[in-house]
Amino acid sequence: xGFDLAFALSxxxxxxxxxxxxxxxxxxxxxxxxxxxxxxxxxxxxxxVAGLTTxxxxxxxxxxxxxxxxxxxxxxxxxxxxxxxxxxxGVMGLxxxxxxxxxxVFKAGIDAIPKxxxxxxxxxxxxxRDSVIHVIAxxxxxxxxxxxxxxxxxxxxxxxxxxxxxxPEMLGRAFDIASETYRYTEPLVVAGLIxxxxxxxxxxxxxxxxxxxxxxxxx
Amino acid sequence: xxxxxxxxxxxxxxxKWFGALHVLHDIDLTVASGARVVVCGPSxxxxxxxxxxINGLENYQKGTLRLAGTTLGLNARETAAARRQTGMVxxxxxxxxxxxxxxxxxxxxxxxxxxGRGEAEDIAMAHLEKVRxxxxxxxxxxxxxxxxxxxxxxxxxLCLNPRIMLFDEPTSALDPEMxxxxxxxxxxxxxxxxxxxxxxxxxxxxxxxxxxxVFMDGGCILDRAPARDFxxxxxxPRSRLFLETILKH
Numbered sequence: 001x002g003f004d005l006a007f008a009l010s011x012x013x014x015x016x017x018x019x020x021x022x023x024x025x026x027x028x029x030x031x032x033x034x035x036x037x038x039x040x041x042x043x044x045x046x047x048x049v050a051g052l053t054t055x056x057x058x059x060x061x062x063x064x065x066x067x068x069x070x071x072x073x074x075x076x077x078x079x080x081x082x083x084x085x086x087x088x089x090g091v092m093g094l095x096x097x098x099x100x101x102x103x104x105v106f107k108a109g110i111d112a113i114p115k116x117x118x119x120x121x122x123x124x125x126x127x128x129r130d131s132v133i134h135v136i137a138x139x140x141x142x143x144x145x146x147x148x149x150x151x152x153x154x155x156x157x158x159x160x161x162x163x164x165x166x167x168p169e170m171l172g173r174a175f176d177i178a179s180e181t182y183r184y185t186e187p188l189v190v191a192g193l194i195x196x197x198x199x200x201x202x203x204x205x206x207x208x209x210x211x212x213x214x215x216x217x218x219x
Numbered sequence: 220x221x222x223x224x225x226x227x228x229x230x231x232x233x234x235k236w237f238g239a240l241h242v243l244h245d246i247d248l249t250v251a252s253g254a255r256v257v258v259c260g261p262s263x264x265x266x267x268x269x270x271x272x273i274n275g276l277e278n279y280q281k282g283t284l285r286l287a288g289t290t291l292g293l294n295a296r297e298t299a300a301a302r303r304q305t306g307m308v309x310x311x312x313x314x315x316x317x318x319x320x321x322x323x324x325x326x327x328x329x330x331x332x333x334x335g336r337g338e339a340e341d342i343a344m345a346h347l348e349k350v351r352x353x354x355x356x357x358x359x360x361x362x363x364x365x366x367x368x369x370x371x372x373x374x375x376x377l378c379l380n381p382r383i384m385l386f387d388e389p390t391s392a393l394d395p396e397m398x399x400x401x402x403x404x405x406x407x408x409x410x411x412x413x414x415x416x417x418x419x420x421x422x423x424x425x426x427x428x429x430x431x432x433v434f435m436d437g438g439c440i441l442d443r444a445p446a447r448d449f450x451x452x453x454x455x456p457r458s459r460l461f462l463e464t465i466l467k468h
Contacts, residue, residue, distance in 0.1 A: 116309055122276060123276060123302075124379070125303045125327060125331045126327060135326075139315075139317055216317055216359065
């Protein structure tokens with residue numbers, strides 16, 4: 001079975017039509033995962049019962065398949081009267097799932113900051129909140145730009161899971177074309193290339209951000 | 220009543236443990252307004268821990284520590300308010316590497332003292348002038364020498380207009396040729412009448428500015444004396460031995 005370039009090109013508009021959905025789902029999930037992950041890590045660091053519980057939640061999330069989360073949110077929650085749209089569930093599932101991993105990334109980024117930094121913040125009477133916002137978070141970001149970028153690309157690549165919820169994302173569209181025409185090579189290759197392009201854009205953006213962050217106050 | 224207004228720090232029977240390790244034994248120390256106390260002693264003697272207790276960076280288990288009239292550790296809000304009366308300078312500078320020298324100085328002015336940007340920058344620049352480094356205001360800490368960083372750290376601590384400055388071995392991490400520029404700033408500060416507690420091995424500095432020298436070993440204050448007497452012939456045998464060792468080398 002050869003590669004029909006004309007057919008491949010003809011599938012591009014349909015698949016590209018889903019790029020927006022894929023990109024939006026990925027973007028919102030990245031923001032959600034980062035926000036929840038950072039919150040988790042802050043609670044875990046604070047310790048106590050809440051901290052221990054959150055640590056357990058983080059480990060639990062990381063030990064379960066992302067598909068299990070999507071199925072659970074989509075099929076189990078309605079039994080308890082919580083009915084959510086497939087797009088909402090998709091974004092929630094990816095955000096929650098990756099928040100567990102990002103919490104670990106944030107932990108590493110904060111652990112790498114010398115203890116003297118938060119001590120200096122305390123000695124200057126900064127509130128805990130100001131210390132996190134103005135002292136800890138910026139230095140953490142600098143430490144973790146690279147792994148954070150990796151996870152953003154991972155989230156992008158996890159969006160095809162949402163096909164099980166019938167979210168019209170890119171790979172699902174490509175597969176629809178394939179099923180209708182019995183030609184699998186072209187649509188899947190096209191979808192793969194578009195994913196590659198998106199991933200390259202994200203990695204490039206992260207690299208630039210990292211370089212800028214590292215340039216500030218370069219030693 | 221007089222003692223309350225005259226002494227900024229009043230420590231009585233202070234004891235501290237790190238787990239099972241008893242690091243401070245029955246410390247009594249009073250720092251009067253305008254006093255300049257130098258704390259010295261071998262490493263591991265508890266002197267850094269003591270100075271870190273004074274601004275509440277470390278807690279304590281027994282005794283009382285009054286700072287600016289507030290007993291530390293009873294109430295989080297009051298402890299925080301009392302801490303605002305202090306400025307601290309660390310051995311490793313601890314400047315914020317992602318902020319410019321000026322922003323390092325204005326951060327607490329803006330977030331803690333609630334000053335506007337312009338006013339905060341004016342105050343910060345005045346203190347940077349005082350430590351003779353205003354031309355580096357727009358530089359980042361990583362672009363400065365150790366001595367310059369430590370002078371910025373002093374300016375940063377001064378910005379909140381503290382009543383007492385705490386120095387935790389401010390010159391121990393510096394190359395020899397940079398020690399003087401930092402000590403000069405500290406001497407000038409002392410001349411201006413700043414109350415200070417300084418953990419240091421710089422005996423020349425102690426001789427020049429201290430009005431009381433405290434010698435610690437094994438978590439106890441073994442010897443305390445006016446600087447003149449401390450460096451004279453009197454004193455505890457252990458502190459004499461310590462002095463001989465560090466002055467010889």
